[in-house]
Amino acid sequence: MSPAMSKRTVILRSTPETVSWGWIAADRMPVARVKSGQVVRVDTVTHQGLNTGVDPVAFFGAAGIAPGKVLADAQEIYRRVKKEEGAGPHLLTGPVYVEGARPGDMLEVRVLEVAIRVPYGVNATGPGRGAVPDLLAQPAQKVIKLDLKRRVALFAKGVEVPLAPFMGIVAVAPPPPLKRVSTKPPGAFGGNLDFKHLVAGATLYLPVFDEGALLYTGDGHACQGDGEVDGTAIEISLTPTLQLIVHKGAGTGMTWPRAEDAANYYAMGMGPSIDEAMLNAIREAVEFLKGRAGLSTADAYALCSLAVDFRIGEAVNEVLMVYGVIPKRLFKRVTRR
Numbered sequence: 001m002s003p004a005m006s007k008r009t010v011i012l013r014s015t016p017e018t019v020s021w022g023w024i025a026a027d028r029m030p031v032a033r034v035k036s037g038q039v040v041r042v043d044t045v046t047h048q049g050l051n052t053g054v055d056p057v058a059f060f061g062a063a064g065i066a067p068g069k070v071l072a073d074a075q076e077i078y079r080r081v082k083k084e085e086g087a088g089p090h091l092l093t094g095p096v097y098v099e100g101a102r103p104g105d106m107l108e109v110r111v112l113e114v115a116i117r118v119p120y121g122v123n124a125t126g127p128g129r130g131a132v133p134d135l136l137a138q139p140a141q142k143v144i145k146l147d148l149k150r151r152v153a154l155f156a157k158g159v160e161v162p163l164a165p166f167m168g169i170v171a172v173a174p175p176p177p178l179k180r181v182s183t184k185p186p187g188a189f190g191g192n193l194d195f196k197h198l199v200a201g202a203t204l205y206l207p208v209f210d211e212g213a214l215l216y217t218g219d220g221h222a223c224q225g226d227g228e229v230d231g232t233a234i235e236i237s238l239t240p241t242l243q244l245i246v247h248k249g250a251g252t253g254m255t256w257p258r259a260e261d262a263a264n265y266y267a268m269g270m271g272p273s274i275d276e277a278m279l280n281a282i283r284e285a286v287e288f289l290k291g292r293a294g295l296s297t298a299d300a301y302a303l304c305s306l307a308v309d310f311r312i313g314e315a316v317n318e319v320l321m322v323y324g325v326i327p328k329r330l331f332k333r334v335t336r337r
Helices: 056-061 072-080 274-293 297-307
Strands: 009-012 019-021 023-025 032-034 039-042 091-098 106-116 120-125 140-147 152-156 159-162 166-172 180-182 190-192 203-207 215-221 238-247 258-260 264-271 309-314 320-327
Touching: 009 032, 009 091, 019 023, 023 091, 032 039, 039 091, 056 072, 091 238, 106 166, 106 215, 166 203, 166 238, 215 238, 264 274, 274 297, 274 309, 274 320, 297 320
Parallel strands: 009 039, 032 091
Antiparallel strands: 019 091, 023 180, 039 238, 091 215, 106 203, 106 238, 120 140, 140 152, 152 159, 166 190, 166 215, 203 258, 258 264, 264 320, 309 320
16 A cells, blocks of 8 residues: 555544553554554553542642543543553553554654643652652652643743653564563663654654554653653653554564654664663664665764764663664755756
8 A cells, every 4th residue: 555644544542441551562452453554543641640549630630730621531541440560650552453564564653743632741750760860859740731822831930841742652562472561661662762853743663573563652741851861751641643654574674763854864772771772873873874875884884973963862761762863964965967
């Protein structure tokens, strides 16, 4: 099928039947099916406000949020879905079965829109959390209200943060021997990348490991800085609209996810330390430049040094992520006279 957008958009609601709390699973039955090139609009619910042991109406009410502003699906999920022992913290919606996707293929995930469902979100941190785990002596949980007309978060008096909503988790199911993995550490399958550039207009590329790819998404962020250093962003319920396109056989050479937007290509690397993640990101960038521009390994390595910025995307999970920013302007064609 052509990658052209399908006329029919699949709507996937977040309900107790369509969400998975803490797992990215290869053995979970699909909750929706799409064809390659089709668009799916996915409601998601943040785990923040549902993970405190207090009803979300009471939790958000303590911060001045009226009961009618608390999502009905969040309340129902809180009542009916329980997080299993060993599961990760995040609520995901899925999986979505993409017809024709097979192991060895690549799934292109085009982010067409990311809609904000509620005008508030949560940042939660405390002792033992984030990149500096001994910085705080007491838990700190902050409900942050948003001005959606002006597209800013009202963080504190005189402090506003521009909104740039994106999904912290976009994943395909992991390799079949794993069956299911926690939502917390990212991997080759994507997952908890917390990649702040995955806003509307960006595209993520993931290798496929299972029939149908089995796409999950969740962990919505209203905005976040690189590193997500205190352990959370502004965690919020979002509705992304995604176009899913299968590229046959294109995933066999992929080690890590890749991404792009209008200005840049992004080469990701992961590892248990920033040093290892950095090395893997450099290797990914070198391989990308070799393939994209036909460069030798030495020239691609040199171009990384000259023109590619390497940034810490995620600094707070068991698996850390560094990405290289490869400007598209490097590849402008020269007009010959």
